[in-house]
Amino acid sequence: MRRLLLVFLGLLLGAAAGASELRGTGDLGVVVERASGRLLIVEHSHDTRLAEIDGLGDLSHASVVFSRDERYAYVFGRDGGLTKVDLLTRRIVRRIMQAGNSIGGAISQDGRLIAVSNYVPGGVRVFDADSLDLVADIPAEYQPGKFSKTVGLVDAPGNRFVFSLYDANQIWIADMSGDPHKPVITRYKDIGKAPYDALITPDGRYYIAGLFGEDSMALLDLWHPEKGVRRILQGYAHHDEKLPVYKMPHLEGWGIAGRQAFVPAVGQHKVLIVDTEAWKLAGEIPVHGQPVFVMVRPDGRQVWVNFAFPDNDTVQVIDVESRKIVKTLKPGKAVLHMEFTPRGESLWLSVRDANRIEIYDTRTLEKVKELPADRPSGIFFTDRAHRIGL
Amino acid sequence: MTLKARTHMHVHGAHGGRRGACVRRLLLFAALSGLMLSAVADALPLQRQAALRDLVHEDCGACHGMRLTGGLGPALTPQALQGKDHDFLYATISEGRPGTPMPPWGPLLTRPEIDWIVDYLKHPEGRP
Structure with missing residues (x-):
């Protein structure tokens, strides 16, 4: 009996040690180690690694969204895997294979639904955020028996999801605000050739799709969806010295500071400045290579830019006020992603070929710390949970 | 080099x-x-072959999937490439596919390097 009691006490102590002290999750994040199918859990109060989570499948082009309590990370894998990870217990809570080939997802405004954008089978599937049970299947059937790859899936106010059909030149809105099992779909046709990615402005008003097949973008005003999609920035990608595009820029990387959006040019060594009221070009900044991510520091004062192969060893920092490059950094080969801490005093970036994360002080522009990581790609901090479109 | x-x-x-x-x-x-x-032409240095393999999975993989099972671009697995001859694949890599996101890699790679990539895609087993 006494022995049993001791064992019981021991178990209790063990459990307490496992859970460690109480902690919040607002300073947590994850780093994708895509080649090894692993996720690192990190924290940015003291800039440390906390844990490794294995067994997430093919994480090429993986992306992550967070539950509104910032406890759970939903990881979207290329192989159709959707994995829910508990950042506190540091375990996989549930993992499903929901499709054959996927490209990212979104969490609904009310936090109850997770939507995944699929290439195969072409369409969007929506899952219960708690259980990952299927709530709605939205095949992107644009002709009888023909299904489009879907891209640029975002959440929008009104518990809507918005996405584009790469093979069908369409934008669809799936309104989940009624019965989520029966989403109401609005379809916009002929929005432009080959939408390859999209973004929603941080206020949730404008959905903008990048078009591979033409030198313009497609804009949908979600305050006035009845007005339809219009073309903006015609000719923005046209240039005599246009180069082959070895990496399509990410539109999620559009940085919006005040009424200026900083936008990666396609196929040119430039960051474009777009007036977000007129939706017209308002300037351009020559940079080191073809930009991939153009990220604005949360206070809107700086823009950090990384570049496509073969210039992906470089990062440049632009001062928003003067539009001048204030620093050129050479972190190492294959800088794949960057993420600001919530208030922007630090920036983390992944250097794939150097197997490390580098952390910069954004005031001094000096590196303050390195963390080892196995061929890291995406970095995602939990404050994304409270931002529209992320 | x-x-x-x-x-x-x-x-x-x-x-x-x-x-x-x-x-x-x-x-x-x-x-x-x-x-x-x-x-x-006969044999690329082993180091170069390893770099090319990385290029295929990391850079081509951005569109075709790191495991080459497809993405915005089509799958490049041996099964998917069955029936497509060497010259066709060589031309696709070298010149790209106009009207699609596939860029020409000719400006960045040599002939033997593109040959190596075609061989690697068709027969990935037994390569470094």
Whole structure:
């Protein structure tokens, strides 16, 4: 009996040690180690690694969204895997294979639904955020028996999801605000050739799709969806010295500071400045290579830019006020992603070929710390949970 | 080595305004690569082969999937490429596919390098 009691006490102590002290999750994040199918859990109060989570499948082009309590990370894998990870217990809570080939997802405004954008089978599937049970299947059937790859899936106010059909030149809105099992779909046709990615402005008003097949973008005003999609920035990608595009820029990387959006040019060594009221070009900044991510520091004062192969060893920092490059950094080969801490005093970036994360002080522009990581790609901090479109 | 030289040149070409230097470099490069080609045509150095394999999975993989099972671009697995001959695949990599996001890799890679990639895609087993 006494022995049993001791064992019981021991178990209790063990459990307490496992859970460690109480902690919040607002300073947590994850780093994708895509080649090894692993996720690192990190924290940015003291800039440390906390844990490794294995067994997430093919994480090429993986992306992550967070539950509104910032406890759970939903990881979207290329192989159709959707994995829910508990950042506190540091375990996989549930993992499903929901499709054959996927490209990212979104969490609904009310936090109850997770939507995944699929290439195969072409369409969007929506899952219960708690259980990952299927709530709605939205095949992107644009002709009888023909299904489009879907891209640029975002959440929008009104518990809507918005996405584009790469093979069908369409934008669809799936309104989940009624019965989520029966989403109401609005379809916009002929929005432009080959939408390859999209973004929603941080206020949730404008959905903008990048078009591979033409030198313009497609804009949908979600305050006035009845007005339809219009073309903006015609000719923005046209240039005599246009180069082959070895990496399509990410539109999620559009940085919006005040009424200026900083936008990666396609196929040119430039960051474009777009007036977000007129939706017209308002300037351009020559940079080191073809930009991939153009990220604005949360206070809107700086823009950090990384570049496509073969210039992906470089990062440049632009001062928003003067539009001048204030620093050129050479972190190492294959800088794949960057993420600001919530208030922007630090920036983390992944250097794939150097197997490390580098952390910069954004005031001094000096590196303050390195963390080892196995061929890291995406970095995602939990404050994304409270931002529209992320 | 060869790739590095070419890449460098490509970047300068892109900035424009240094055409003279660019052309001289091009000539020098052509002369050098002419000498090198015969040496590398049969077998690329192992290190270079490993770098090319990385390129295939990491950079081609951005569109075709890191495991080449497809993405915005089609799958590049041996099964998916069955019936597509060497010349066709070579031309696709070298010149790209106009009207699609597939860019021409000719400016960045040598002939033997593209040959190696085609062979690797068709027969990935037994490669470094």
